[in-house]
Amino acid sequence: MATYIIIAVIAYVIGSINFSVIISRKMAGFDVREKGSGNAGTTNMLRAVGKKAALITLLCDILKGVVAILIALIAGKIANNVDKALLIQIAGIFVVLGHTFPIFFEFKGGKGVATSLGVLLMTNWQIGLICLVFAIVIMLFSRMVSMGSVGAAILFPVLTLFINNNFIVEASGIKYFIYSLILALIVIFNHRENIKRIANGTENKLSFKNTNK
Numbered sequence: 603m604a605t606y607i608i609i610a611v612i613a614y615v616i617g618s619i620n621f622s623v624i625i626s627r628k629m630a631g632f633d634v635r636e637k638g639s640g641n642a643g644t645t646n647m648l649r650a651v652g653k654k655a656a657l658i659t660l661l662c663d664i665l666k667g668v669v670a671i672l673i674a675l676i677a678g679k680i681a682n683n684v685d686k687a688l689l690i691q692i693a694g695i696f697v698v699l700g701h702t703f704p705i706f707f708e709f710k711g712g713k714g715v716a717t718s719l720g721v722l723l724m725t726n727w728q729i730g731l732i733c734l735v736f737a738i739v740i741m742l743f744s745r746m747v748s749m750g751s752v753g754a755a756i757l758f759p760v761l762t763l764f765i766n767n768n769f770i771v772e773a774s775g776i777k778y779f780i781y782s783l784i785l786a787l788i789v790i791f792n793h794r795e796n797i798k799r800i801a802n803g804t805e806n807k808l809s810f811k812n813t814n815k
Contacts, residue, residue, distance in 0.1 A: 617700020621662035643712030667720025670697035687773030691781040694721040713792035745807040748796035755789040
């Protein structure tokens with residue numbers, strides 16, 4: 603039990619390192635949460651600070667998910683009598699929760715998409731790539747990052763029902779389905795306001811015209 607708790611805490615702390623806040627303060631002199639949508643994520647960084655800051659944020663947020671899963675994988679090899687797949691799943695869920703509710707930044711973070719991508723690519727690279735391509739296609743056609751993010755979140759649990767190989771740690775399909783469902787629900791919940799705006803036809807569309815910084 604102690605190993606599971608330790609991994610949950612470590613993953614949550616890693617997730618709580620909010621790079622968008624750190625980078626916006628360093629590069630632009632303000633907290634990105636004070637601008638635009640108020641979200642501490644890549645899209646708001648793009649609009650409020652610029653392409654370079656957004657790219658750095660994106661890569662760092664993805665890396666958080668990758669690191670959390672790697673630590674869980676190592677812990678599973680060191681610790682005795684632990685469910686290695688469960689360790690991976692705990693790490694994945696808690697690093698995204700940390701990104702969404704960061705203890706270091708008043709529990710006001712991002713929507714967890716980039717960190718979830720890092721988690722997903724590590725958990726199952728095949729499903730991760732499919733979800734990534736699916737999200738990009740939706741974003742290109744709709745010009746709405748939120749629509750691509752929510753679409754990929756919904757696709758993730760669906761794919762676990764049909765793809766049973768290439769998981770970083772093999773386990774029963776139902777375990778990964780529940781895990782994928784939890785991650786999907788976190789991302790969808792974080793996009794609840796975006797979903798309302800999409801339904802109303804008022805969601806912001808992505809544009810690179812004014813993001814040359």
